[in-house]
């Protein structure tokens with residue numbers, strides 16, 4: 169039995185195919201999100217990887233910001249909060265806190281036995297989100313995917329005191345003009361993101377295990393800074409980028425089973 | 431008796447010379463602020479305009495973000511909140527609310543008989559400040575001082591739904607790519623600033639007369655949008671840009687008188 173989970177975010181589309189609700193058969197990530205061809209391409213890529221057709225899918229479930237655009241294709245939709253809790257529990261059965269930093273938002277979820285029990289979210293302010301890192305990478309003229317590696321080479325503490333993306337950008341520009349090493353600035357940027365996210369996380373409380381998901385979890389510098397800011401170990405996995413889509417595929421399997429019983 | 435008030439902001443330095451605590455003899459505005467030659471140039475310009483020397487000044491008082499850098503020159507320092515309340519009351523004796531939008535911050539002051547009785551301030555977030563308008567003007571490739579004139583020519587309502595500077599910038603870019611008229615976008619930007627500032631103002635309450643000060647008061651589009659958002663007439667004067675420096679010069683006169691009596 170094959171099920172498909174699709175997560176349509178603001179900046180990326182992800183798709184996961186599951187066999188029997190427990191084995192990941194294929195996964196895809198297209199770097200464009202809602203309102204583009206991304207969702208369709210993410211699905212096609214997964215089907216192709218698995219050598220399956222859409223008709224062989226027992227249930228297709230969509231989640232994420234742009235999930236409503238898939239009404240033609242998906243059998244059901246669910247909120248990304250539920251799917252993230254579900255996906256994280258599949259990857260880390262002992263998870264109690266999920267920190268999801270996406271391209272444009274930050275969500276902190278409390279999880280109890282795979283179910284989300286409380287959450288806090290910021291989608292109004294770019295500070296602490298992937299967008300903050302995008303802006304800084306552009307000013308520093310480095311690739312956003314190189315930030316983690318570069319920040320790890322920092323040898324001096326540089327403080328970025330503004331949390332606001334706009335004011336922090338000015339601080340970075342002035343640090344650059346003072347000749348400060350980019351790698352030290354990057355390390356300061358990672359700590360700025362971590363302190364912003366930790367402030368949000370303290371509103372719901374943090375309990376072990378803490379799992380970080382979303383695109384920014386690929387940045388090892390932010391993960392490390394977040395461990396320091398939270399005082400908790402932060403677990404990641406190469407699969408956490410697919411966490412929402414994975415949760416959606418798991419729910420798709422549940423829904424398929426329920427439909428069979430009915 | 432001549433007194434000097436100097437207001438050193440983050441983006442501009444202003445200086446006002448008063449005769450006998452009631453008549454403005456000279457004023458200057460230099461578009462660079464704290465940490466530059468701006469403060470010194472603002473003072474020199476005023477002295478030159480009036481044909482006076484620094485020694486002829488009975489009392490010199492500094493205010494604003496960068497006031498501590500003038501300890502050598504100024505006889506005293508005072509907070510910009512007190513000076514803004516004082517200056518606004520000189521210009522508008524019936525003032526009860528001062529809305530000051532500067533280059534990097536927004537302050538709302540409640541004023542009773544020339545004295546500040548309550549205030550609320552945002553200096554952590556660029557939204558609603560002059561910086562927000564700078565960012566938008568850059569994206570739109572227009573001069574920030576032309577925004578008021580251009581927005582007044584708008585014929586269609588365009589909504590900028592994000593308050594965050596970073597997310598609003600993306601909205602503006604996408605409006606431009608859709609071919610939306612710049613003047614309509616600018617009008618939407620003015621309403622965004624006004625709604626942000628009104629949200630802040632409601633925290634302290636708004637009582638007539640409402641006076642708007644700071645650099646952004648030069649933008650007639652923001653003034654008009656603020657009148658709509660607050661539901662109150664908003665008073666401005668060409669002198670409100672000098673409001674902090676004017677208040678400082680008024681306090682300088684008071685301090686001079688007090689010193690004479692002692």
Ligand code: SF4
Nearest residue numbers: 293332333555594595
């Ligand atoms: S603090 Fe900065 S990044 Fe956050 S909402 Fe304000 S302008 Fe946007």
